[in-house]
Amino acid sequence: MPTLRSKDRGESDYDVLDIGLAPEGRKRILWADEQMPVIRRIRDDFTKKQPLRGLRLAACLHITTETANLLRTLKAGGAEVICCASNPLSTQDDVAASLVEDFGIGCFAIRGEDRDTYYRHLRGVLERHPVVTMDDGADLVNLLHSEFSAQAQEVIASMEETTTGVIRLRAMERDGALKIPVVAVNDAQTKHLFDNRYGTGQSTLDGIVRATGVLVAGSSFVIAGYGWCGKGIALRARGLGAVVTVTEVDPIRALEAAMDGFRVMPMVEAASIGDIFVSATGDRSVLNANHFDLMKSGAFLANSGHFDLEIDVAYLNDSAARIERNITRNVDAYHLKNGRTIYILGQGRLVNLACAEGHPAQVMDMSFATQAMASHWVATNPPLPVRVHEVPQEIENEVASLKLAAMGITIDTLTEEQKKYLSSWQTGT
Numbered sequence: 001m002p003t004l005r006s007k008d009r010g011e012s013d014y015d016v017l018d019i020g021l022a023p024e025g026r027k028r029i030l031w032a033d034e035q036m037p038v039i040r041r042i043r044d045d046f047t048k049k050q051p052l053r054g055l056r057l058a059a060c061l062h063i064t065t066e067t068a069n070l071l072r073t074l075k076a077g078g079a080e081v082i083c084c085a086s087n088p089l090s091t092q093d094d095v096a097a098s099l100v101e102d103f104g105i106g107c108f109a110i111r112g113e114d115r116d117t118y119y120r121h122l123r124g125v126l127e128r129h130p131v132v133t134m135d136d137g138a139d140l141v142n143l144l145h146s147e148f149s150a151q152a153q154e155v156i157a158s159m160e161e162t163t164t165g166v167i168r169l170r171a172m173e174r175d176g177a178l179k180i181p182v183v184a185v186n187d188a189q190t191k192h193l194f195d196n197r198y199g200t201g202q203s204t205l206d207g208i209v210r211a212t213g214v215l216v217a218g219s220s221f222v223i224a225g226y227g228w229c230g231k232g233i234a235l236r237a238r239g240l241g242a243v244v245t246v247t248e249v250d251p252i253r254a255l256e257a258a259m260d261g262f263r264v265m266p267m268v269e270a271a272s273i274g275d276i277f278v279s280a281t282g283d284r285s286v287l288n289a290n291h292f293d294l295m296k297s298g299a300f301l302a303n304s305g306h307f308d309l310e311i312d313v314a315y316l317n318d319s320a321a322r323i324e325r326n327i328t329r330n331v332d333a334y335h336l337k338n339g340r341t342i343y344i345l346g347q348g349r350l351v352n353l354a355c356a357e358g359h360p361a362q363v364m365d366m367s368f369a370t371q372a373m374a375s376h377w378v379a380t381n382p383p384l385p386v387r388v389h390e391v392p393q394e395i396e397n398e399v400a401s402l403k404l405a406a407m408g409i410t411i412d413t414l415t416e417e418q419k420k421y422l423s424s425w426q427t428g429t
């Protein structure tokens with residue numbers, strides 16, 4: 001394993017809570033790696049071929065065991081890798097320490113960092129002039145287009161991990177503001193069909209249960225948003241025995257939720273019947289002043305969307321009669337003026353990472369395999385035009401095939417006769 005001893009690195013190359021946490025982080029990183037066969041395969045390949053040789057790559061991602069295994073892979077491919085957190089509350093401090101101590105990867109991330117520190121860490125990464133960037137939510141790309149815009153032309157491409165980030169990048173493209181080519185990794189099927197649905201589904205329930213210990217069976221579970229994340233959460237909440245209600249603004253998705261067997265209604269109606277609320281819309285103020293007073297005393301509110309503005313926590317902070325922070329780990333009690341109490345999980349930050357450990361390694365294996373192959377693609381192809389790019393289909397097929405092989409699943413192939421039939425139009429009734 002590549003080890004950079006303390007004397008080989010400057011203190012300015014990292015900012016972590018406690019470098020002494022490295023041994024625990026290393027153990028957990030290696031444990032997660034056991035569940036990431038596709039990323040391991042790519043790492044072996046990268047080690048031999050060195051496709052990222054000499055590239056300085058900066059990643060703004062959740063600092064988790066799974067991310068560590070992606071970053072190790074990029075480094076094995078020859079890149080110089082530095083990273084910072086994409087959320088102030090998702091960093092696993094032992095992982096941050098191990099990245100620095102055991103894997104020679106500069107890391108700027110401390111769980112619970114304030115906004116100023118969060119941005120200082122992003123700046124710390126950009127001050128090292130990366131040529132490839134990797135983002136989860138587009139905060140790094142945003143900074144690259146504002147304070148660091150003089151550096152934008154140095155960047156050959158950026159990869160975007162999440163739905164919210166892709167929405168922001170497409171808005172930049174529409175406004176003619178985008179200055180670098182970006183790859184919408186989130187939009188790859190090998191990412192969102194699995195990570196957003198099964199990853200978010202399981203880790204959101206995991207976060208809620210870890211934070212509260214609530215019995216999901218028999219509860220009234222309200223989900224705002226029926227995109228891939230909402231679908232996964234609804235599936236898993238139902239699996240645990242909840243009565244699930246979905247709120248939506250899109251008529252097709254609302255219909256889909258209804259025909260999938262969920263109750264569908266506006267949030268003002270759902271507000272008074274829910275025991276557990278989860279937002280997964282990507283938009284702001286989905287749970288707001290119109291809803292809080294209607295809620296049952298004891299309701300749990302969690303957010304699974306990328307940013308912490310889906311639940312209007314700012315309003316609650318101003319209007320509550322009394323707030324008890326950390327009434328239990330990661331839960332704040334808001335005593336409302338109407339005499340009721342509602343509980344906010346993980347400060348309204350994405351509950352799966354703030355209150356649990358994010359998506360399981362098996363599913364991040366596919367997301368991060370797609371990231372690694374997309375990095376290879378941007379590094380070894382002629383300069384990409386400045387726009388939002390899709391992940392090439394060959395990469396998607398390769399990731400899916402490797403995952404199937406790792407799972408011991410084989411599939412059929414078309415015969416010549418079948419191929420011919422599919423490309424013909426003469427044969428009918």
Ligand code: RBV
Pocket residue numbers: 062064065066067136137161162163195199306353357358359360364367
């Ligand atoms: N996510 N990362 C993890 N364990 O490292 N878990 C979730 C992890 C990513 C996921 O891909 C999603 O798109 C994004 O976090 C939301 O910020």
